[in-house]
Amino acid sequence: MKKTIYVLAVLAAIGITSCKEAHDAKLPPVEAAPKTYAEIKKADWFLGRWENNTKEGNLSEIWTKENDSVFHGETYFVVGKDTVFSESVKLGQKENQLIYEVSVKGQNDEKPVEFALTASSDKQLIFENPKHDYPNKITYNQITKDSIVAEISGMKDGKSKSEQFAMKKVQ
Numbered sequence: 001m002k003k004t005i006y007v008l009a010v011l012a013a014i015g016i017t018s019c020k021e022a023h024d025a026k027l028p029p030v031e032a033a034p035k036t037y038a039e040i041k042k043a044d045w046f047l048g049r050w051e052n053n054t055k056e057g058n059l060s061e062i063w064t065k066e067n068d069s070v071f072h073g074e075t076y077f078v079v080g081k082d083t084v085f086s087e088s089v090k091l092g093q094k095e096n097q098l099i100y101e102v103s104v105k106g107q108n109d110e111k112p113v114e115f116a117l118t119a120s121s122d123k124q125l126i127f128e129n130p131k132h133d134y135p136n137k138i139t140y141n142q143i144t145k146d147s148i149v150a151e152i153s154g155m156k157d158g159k160s161k162s163e164q165f166a167m168k169k170v171q
Contacts, residue, residue, distance in 0.1 A: 037069045039098040042120050043091055045142050046071060050167035057084070059165060061150070069093045100127040100138060134161065145169070 046063040053059075057079040066072050073089035090101040090112070098117035103110065115127035115138055123142040130136055136154030143149060146169035153162040 035068075037093045039096060039117065040069055040071065040091070040093040042098065042117075043071060043125060043140075045123075045145070045148075046073070046091070046140070048169050049171035050148060051170050052165065052167045059167065061165075061167060063091075098125075098127075102138075 047065060048063060050061040050063075051059065057077055059075070059077050061073060061075045063071055063073045069092055071091040073091060075085075075087045075089070076083055077085040085104075087102055087104045089103075090099075092099055092101065098120075100115040100117070101112045102115070103112040113129060113132055115129045115132070117125060118128045119126040125140045127138045128136060132154075134154045134156040135152035137152070139151040139153070141149045141151070143166075148167050148169075150165045150167065151162060153160075155161070
């Protein structure tokens with residue numbers, strides 16, 4: 001019996017030492033899987049410079065990629081040499097949601113307004129914010145690889161309103 005207890009004690013001591021050595025051994029670092037941003041990829045066709053030159057003025061929309069999850073857009077409407085309208089847009093993926101965040105100088109106390117992606121296809125993205133006064137909905141349609149139509153719509157002064165902005169890719 002004493003031999004059995006002695007053998008068990010020795011085996012336990014060996015086991016404890018082995019466990020400690022295994023614990024102290026450096027394991028190779030575990031690499032995190034790269035994060036993917038599938039939602040923002042739906043808007044890859046935004047990237048570039050889009051324009052529409054008419055007798056009323058020149059509309060320009062420029063989209064650049066800031067990083068893997070954020071695009072930045074700038075929109076200008078110029079009449080002669082005067083910029084009569086401009087806005088800045090941050091299109092970003094937060095978790096699995098695509099958010100269109102627009103800031104317009106002189107509106108909404110200079111605070112951005114968020115529109116969430118509510119519907120999408122290969123050639124259309126629809127962003128909505130039912131709590132915003134106007135517009136409530138922003139839609140982008142890709143007509144061809146070098147042609148898009150942006151549309152804002154919603155209720156204004158108790159009436160349904162919609163404005164479309166056709167643009168051609170120039171860069």
